[in-house]
Amino acid sequence: MTEQVFYLPKGYRYAGVNCGIRPNSKKLDFALVVSDLPATAAGVYTQNLNCGAPVVYDRERTPCKGIRVVATDSGCANACTGKTGLFNARKMAEYAGEAVGASGDETLVMSTGVIGVQLPMRQIAQGAEKAAAKLGPAYHDFEKAATAIMTTDTKLKVVSRQIQLPTGTVVRLAAMCKGAAMIGPNMATMLATIVTDAALEPQDAQKALFDAVQDTFNCVSVEGHTSTSDTCILLANGAANPNPLAGEDLKAFAAALLEMCQELAPMIPNDGEGVSHLITIDVVGAPDRESAKLMAQTVANDALVKTAICGADPNWGRIVSATGRCGVKYDPAKVSLKVNGFLLYENGAPVDFNKEEVSNSIRNNRNVTFELFFQEGDGKIRFWTSDLTTEYVHLNADYTT
Amino acid sequence: MTEQVFYLPKGYRYAGVNCGIRPNSKKLDFALVVSDLPATAAGVYTQNLNCGAPVVYDRERTPCKGIRVVATDSGCANACTGKTGLFNARKMAEYAGEAVGASGDETLVMSTGVIGVQLPMRQIAQGAEKAAAKLGPAYHDFEKAATAIMTTDTKLKVVSRQIQLPTGTVVRLAAMCKGAAMIGPNMATMLATIVTDAALEPQDAQKALFDAVQDTFNCVSVEGHTSTSDTCILLANGAANPNPLAGEDLKAFAAALLEMCQELAPMIPNDGEGVSHLITIDVVGAPDRESAKLMAQTVANDALVKTAICGADPNWGRIVSATGRCGVKYDPAKVSLKVNGFLLYENGAPVDFNKEEVSNSIRNNRNVTFELFFQEGDGKIRFWTSDLTTEYVHLNADYTT
Numbered sequence: 001m002t003e004q005v006f007y008l009p010k011g012y013r014y015a016g017v018n019c020g021i022r023p024n025s026k027k028l029d030f031a032l033v034v035s036d037l038p039a040t041a042a043g044v045y046t047q048n049l050n051c052g053a054p055v056v057y058d059r060e061r062t063p064c065k066g067i068r069v070v071a072t073d074s075g076c077a078n079a080c081t082g083k084t085g086l087f088n089a090r091k092m093a094e095y096a097g098e099a100v101g102a103s104g105d106e107t108l109v110m111s112t113g114v115i116g117v118q119l120p121m122r123q124i125a126q127g128a129e130k131a132a133a134k135l136g137p138a139y140h141d142f143e144k145a146a147t148a149i150m151t152t153d154t155k156l157k158v159v160s161r162q163i164q165l166p167t168g169t170v171v172r173l174a175a176m177c178k179g180a181a182m183i184g185p186n187m188a189t190m191l192a193t194i195v196t197d198a199a200l201e202p203q204d205a206q207k208a209l210f211d212a213v214q215d216t217f218n219c220v221s222v223e224g225h226t227s228t229s230d231t232c233i234l235l236a237n238g239a240a241n242p243n244p245l246a247g248e249d250l251k252a253f254a255a256a257l258l259e260m261c262q263e264l265a266p267m268i269p270n271d272g273e274g275v276s277h278l279i280t281i282d283v284v285g286a287p288d289r290e291s292a293k294l295m296a297q298t299v300a301n302d303a304l305v306k307t308a309i310c311g312a313d314p315n316w317g318r319i320v321s322a323t324g325r326c327g328v329k330y331d332p333a334k335v336s337l338k339v340n341g342f343l344l345y346e347n348g349a350p351v352d353f354n355k356e357e358v359s360n361s362i363r364n365n366r367n368v369t370f371e372l373f374f375q376e377g378d379g380k381i382r383f384w385t386s387d388l389t390t391e392y393v394h395l396n397a398d399y400t401t
Numbered sequence: 402m403t404e405q406v407f408y409l410p411k412g413y414r415y416a417g418v419n420c421g422i423r424p425n426s427k428k429l430d431f432a433l434v435v436s437d438l439p440a441t442a443a444g445v446y447t448q449n450l451n452c453g454a455p456v457v458y459d460r461e462r463t464p465c466k467g468i469r470v471v472a473t474d475s476g477c478a479n480a481c482t483g484k485t486g487l488f489n490a491r492k493m494a495e496y497a498g499e500a501v502g503a504s505g506d507e508t509l510v511m512s513t514g515v516i517g518v519q520l521p522m523r524q525i526a527q528g529a530e531k532a533a534a535k536l537g538p539a540y541h542d543f544e545k546a547a548t549a550i551m552t553t554d555t556k557l558k559v560v561s562r563q564i565q566l567p568t569g570t571v572v573r574l575a576a577m578c579k580g581a582a583m584i585g586p587n588m589a590t591m592l593a594t595i596v597t598d599a600a601l602e603p604q605d606a607q608k609a610l611f612d613a614v615q616d617t618f619n620c621v622s623v624e625g626h627t628s629t630s631d632t633c634i635l636l637a638n639g640a641a642n643p644n645p646l647a648g649e650d651l652k653a654f655a656a657a658l659l660e661m662c663q664e665l666a667p668m669i670p671n672d673g674e675g676v677s678h679l680i681t682i683d684v685v686g687a688p689d690r691e692s693a694k695l696m697a698q699t700v701a702n703d704a705l706v707k708t709a710i711c712g713a714d715p716n717w718g719r720i721v722s723a724t725g726r727c728g729v730k731y732d733p734a735k736v737s738l739k740v741n742g743f744l745l746y747e748n749g750a751p752v753d754f755n756k757e758e759v760s761n762s763i764r765n766n767r768n769v770t771f772e773l774f775f776q777e778g779d780g781k782i783r784f785w786t787s788d789l790t791t792e793y794v795h796l797n798a799d800y801t802t
Contacts (some may be wrong), residue, residue, distance in 0.1 A: 017485060037449075046726075047726070048722060048724075048725040048726045049725040049729075049731065049733055050721055050722055050724070050725030050726075050733045051725070051737070067499065077718075079718065080718055080721050080722070080746065080749070080750075080751065081723070081750065081751065082748075082749050082750030082751075083750070084733070084750070112719065114716075115716075115718025115719070115721070115722060116717060116718040116721075116746070116751045117751070118751075145738070189745065209644060225703055225704070225705050225719075225722065225723065225726060226721050227722065227726075228718075228725065302626055303626070303704065303789070303793075303797070304626050304797055307793075307794050307797035307798045308797065308798065310794065310798045310799070313798065315516075316517065317478075317480065317481055317516025317517040317629075318516070318626075320451055320481050320516070320517075321449060321451055321480070321481070321626065321628065321629050322626065323449075323450075323451070323628065324449040324450040324452070325447075325449045325626060325628075326452030328450075329450070330450065332450055332451045333483070335451075345481065345517070347483075348481070348483050349481075349482065349483030349484075349485070350481065350482065350483075350517045350518070350519075356679025388794060389702075389794060389798075390791040390794045390795060391788060392708075392794075393708050393711065393790060393791045393793075393794055395713045396704070396705055396708035396709065396712070397708045397709065397712025397714065397790075
């Protein structure tokens, strides 16, 4: 990823700094994304009932106008932290807002890291000051912010788009995200900040973001643990053109947002802890979209399926059996399955296949595809997950002690 | 386990033999349980839509009177095998029935092992003949049958009871089971055969079995994969007293059956592949029983919880977060958690605790307890699961190839 091909929306500045949330670590752990103009903000959040304090704080506010700042720390999730946690989330917003000449009410917050530990507020205050002093509009500033929100991620996860809208305006979108469900030893939850210089009404921003997330960030999984902290924020500041998008322009924007999230979402399971394969699951012919998603998700979270792929074992019975246990009703005699394009199961019965050939195909490709065919309706979905390796267990067996 | 303390019901004979379902294996792989008298039979089966052919065969028949034989093979699950599989399940019942002078209609069948492979019928026919020639009423015969149904189980799983019913009759119950969900590299599904010399009407047998299974075999999990083949069969032959139980006698019998299953069920996750801890999860104060079960089950199947226990890591945030993601509504500010008796989380906020002490307690005890307290209602459940170890991944990463 180089600056040359990365499109940054106008009117934003970024910073990522180390403020010492983890003792003796130099890792960047505090990020600011600042809009020069008050921006429309939308948010989509975890459905976990024990959600983090930052989720409570942001959810009360979005969708809205007038947001200037998104402040994120990595290392402490501020989740399961009771009333003190809520107080600290508000305080973090105030520190970050004030550091850049805005208010707490103009600031949204995100936190990721270990659950059940209170935010170290002295470090958060220092991080806000330090980051405010380093804000810049360039790609390397954006990259620092994107690095600061990472926990156990091994790769930067950023994408961008520049599009000309049907009525002529050129707008840009850029996004950074981190983590994958709760895969990491650091409780690496999924966070994303998306910025654009288009102008959007709050309800339009919310709808576009919600729709994009349904087919992307809500279709990735590592072990199926919806974290306490999952948050996806969209800021739209209108720096390219202050008139809120409508009609065909709004549609084109929503399409670009979706496409960008489609590029970003699979990066999460692909960078999961100890992952050796990214698995893309296509379900077609399900009774409806919801059923398709439930079946894909059940396959995606199945330890037996995931260990088989880790071992390049074309043990397709586990995939078929996983769809059968999820509660969706279908005719088992009309199910077929392809793995990496090889037909292994057709209309409810096994197909003769060359095990070695299929096994080699899995072993030699990081990207593995499952195609599950039903004959019930037009429900379909694409879902992404990772395999399950001994490395995952090692990394997750011993974190807080 | 010795014959002295094991109570065998009257009027049953057992055998376990090797018939060569797996090439070059001497493992016992074919079991017969034969009742001298026609017995009442009840069955509880997997809810997996892609259920095995033996499940289809048995489910059509139970509850009923007149069953003489339960035949079980280990090594081939006869699941996802289409019409050929259904034909073979019926054929297996006929072979087994005829070998002992009964008919296919007097025979129930169970199969466990790899999915998607047709039953080797020549071996099954040989197994039936061979087992019929070895039938015997003693504990060592029972133990051979119990051994023959095992796949990757490392320990025999058998229990028995003798009770005097309120009206004076003494009856005996004995049970054998194998496996745990789909944990094993051999698709080690859960199978159980329970025999008693009490007499039961089919509907009473069905109700007693169903009720016992709800709180026992339906409350164990290793990775949450409801297999294609889970089957629990109860035979009641009336050899102790031909009059069907009623009233207080029936209640006493049901209580003994439940108690026996409570002893048997945790043996399954405790013998899971690569397991180093048996985790007992108690949920109390949930809105209702169903909610309690959903929360316990979500915790039980959570890879992050299971890896943490494997590593003796008291990372309680993962447990609390798992209950929050399962869809049950509750007040997060009224949740408390104990692990091995240590209070770690109280009314929605972390409690100071000695991490080393709790970690040592997990490390040094194979049995780990979670107690989750809610303040919503009187819903409660006890659920059993295992931890997740690198050994589990090793064993499951490479089976069919």
